[in-house]
Amino acid sequence: MSSIARQLSAEMRRLGHALRPARVVSAESEHGVAVHGFPVDREQAPSIWRSWRAGHRRTGLWPVITSVDPVALAAPPAAGERLGPGGPAALRAALSRDPESVVAEVVDAGIQDVLAQAEEDEKDAWLADLTPGRLAPRLRPADRTPRPGSVWAKDQLWTGDRLWLCLVEAAEGFELPALLPGVPDAPNWWSEPARRALRPADHVAFLRSWHERFGAEVFLADGCSLRLVVERPPLDPLTAAQVAVEQFVYCGDVAEDMDVMGDERVRSTVWSFWWD
Secondary structure, three states: OOHHHHHHHHHHHHOOOOOOHHHOEEEEOOOOOEEEEEEEEOOOHHHHHHHHHHOHHHHOEEEEEEOOOHHHHHOOOOOHHHHOOOOHHHHHHHHOOOHHHHHHHHHHHHHHHHHHHOOHHHHHHHHHHHOHHHHHHHOOOOOOOOEOOOOOOOOOOOOOOEEEEEEEEOOOHHHHHHHOOOOOOOOOOOOOOOOOOOOHHHHHHHHHHHHHHHOEEEEEEEOOEEEEEEOOOOOOHHHHHHHHHHHHHHOHHHOOOHHHHHHHHOOEOEEEEEOO
């Protein structure tokens, strides 16, 4: 029985949950990133995640809910060549860049690609949707409180009862895509030949920016699905419009009418993304 298994079992007892050390599984990525985990019931998963999140500064382990065990989570993704390198060195490189600059670069490239494919008589309509200053006046006034979201909303999310709480050695949740490339995987992002794939460093920039501005935290990463819990989502029209555009470019599979995204989706306490 490993010492980490005993430590995790003791921590779970401290949090009010029983966990036999034998149920703990540990793995290490090809770049030396440690991942530990154990099965959790779907019903209890959010409260257990919150408890581990509250203790993150003490443990150094970031909790993430997933349907795969630590061995699978730490395994190299099948799309490794497309995604690029991962691990601590890749994380240092990702963190060396200003996240707002990366987000702005990716958003600008995404808008330019949309306009390049649009017919001439469609371009102004697209610009009206994808320019925050033009979208904001169409949105409702600032909300007093966020729209409550559900971490188990059924949109494109695996909803079985067998889940894992995986614990990754990370300083922040937004580091996960660089430490473990393919968490999440975005296989169809920018599928046109002129556009590059969404890289782990790009995920880090978006998630870091949303964390710093809105308190967004990685709750679930499950293959091509990603779910964030958001402490203080944008409530004023201009900021909501800006984030709606960012999310449209980041994950086109969740794109709705931009007014709906700005009024409802981004003002919620849960943000969901999935890539087909």
